Amino acid sequence: MSRQFCMNDRSGDGAVPAGRRPEGLDVGAAGRNRWRAAPTIAVGTLLGGLIGALMGVLLGLLLGILMGPASALAAQAARPAPAATEAAADPAALRRGEQVYSRCVACHAIEANRTGPQHCGLFGRSAGTAPGYDAYSPAMRDAKIVWDDRSLDRFLQAPTEFLPGTTMGYAGVKDARERAELIAWLRVATRAGKACSVAR
Numbered sequence: 331m332s333r334q335f336c337m338n339d340r341s342g343d344g345a346v347p348a349g350r351r352p353e354g355l356d357v358g359a360a361g362r363n364r365w366r367a368a369p370t371i372a373v374g375t376l377l378g379g380l381i382g383a384l385m386g387v388l389l390g391l392l393l394g395i396l397m398g399p400a401s402a403l404a405a406q407a408a409r410p411a412p413a414a415t416e417a418a419a420d421p422a423a424l425r426r427g428e429q430v431y432s433r434c435v436a437c438h439a440i441e442a443n444r445t446g447p448q449h450c451g452l453f454g455r456s457a458g459t460a461p462g463y464d465a466y467s468p469a470m471r472d473a474k475i476v477w478d479d480r481s482l483d484r485f486l487q488a489p490t491e492f493l494p495g496t497t498m499g500y501a502g503v504k505d506a507r508e509r510a511e512l513i514a515w516l517r518v519a520t521r522a523g524k525a526c527s528v529a530r
């Protein structure tokens with residue numbers, strides 16, 4: 331099922347410069363080794379991750395002191411996109427994001443239209459325009475939404491509230507962090523021509 335979506339990107343074919351792969355994650359290699367870091371950039375990744383984590387902790391502490399825990403949480407919730415960006419820099423977060431996607435595979439696949447539309451090529455695509463999927467609700471088809479970190483965060487939190495009339499029968503991913511990790515993983519796993527190919 332969704333595990334097969336990367337078969338065409340195994341490779342070292344030079345199409346993607348190593349440095350551009352998100353944190354050295356070999357999303358393309360199928361199977362267990364998909365997340366293996368390339369040795370040459372592993373150290374940089376590690377350092378970057380450490381520094382990032384440290385800054386995150388410091389910032390969190392500062393916010394906590396300045397605003398009190400509740401308002402710090404609210405501030406985080408109000409800025410979903412940066413959260414997804416942070417998750418993208420963390421291999422463990424991406425793995426958790428992939429696990430969150432297991433809630434979607436009853437209806438979705440990356441590379442095939444099922445009950446729900448395929449997700450390959452999702453980012454930057456207008457809502458309701460996945461090739462070959464003809465079961466969109468009028469609400470989705472007519473929505474003037476382009477899928478990105480922010481719109482996905484809002485849609486996936488509460489689909490029917492964000493888009494009344496949608497036929498996506500799913501309550502939503504309520505946990506902000508799970509959503510951020512899911513979206514960060516989706517951003518990598520749905521890159522058309524790199525991590526997946528769009529079904530026509």
Ligand code: HEC
Binds near residue numbers: 434447459482495
């Ligand atoms: C019960 C089935 C079901 C589940 C579970 C489900 N979806 Fe959907 N999804 C749909 C359907 C059906 C649509 C089309 C909705 C419409 O046209 O209004 C859709 C649409 C979408 C879209 C819009 C795509 C486009 O091409 O515009 C996104 C993004 C999406 N789903 C993501 C997810 C994610 C991520 C999950 C898991 C957290 C998920 N869905 C879980 C059925 C489902």
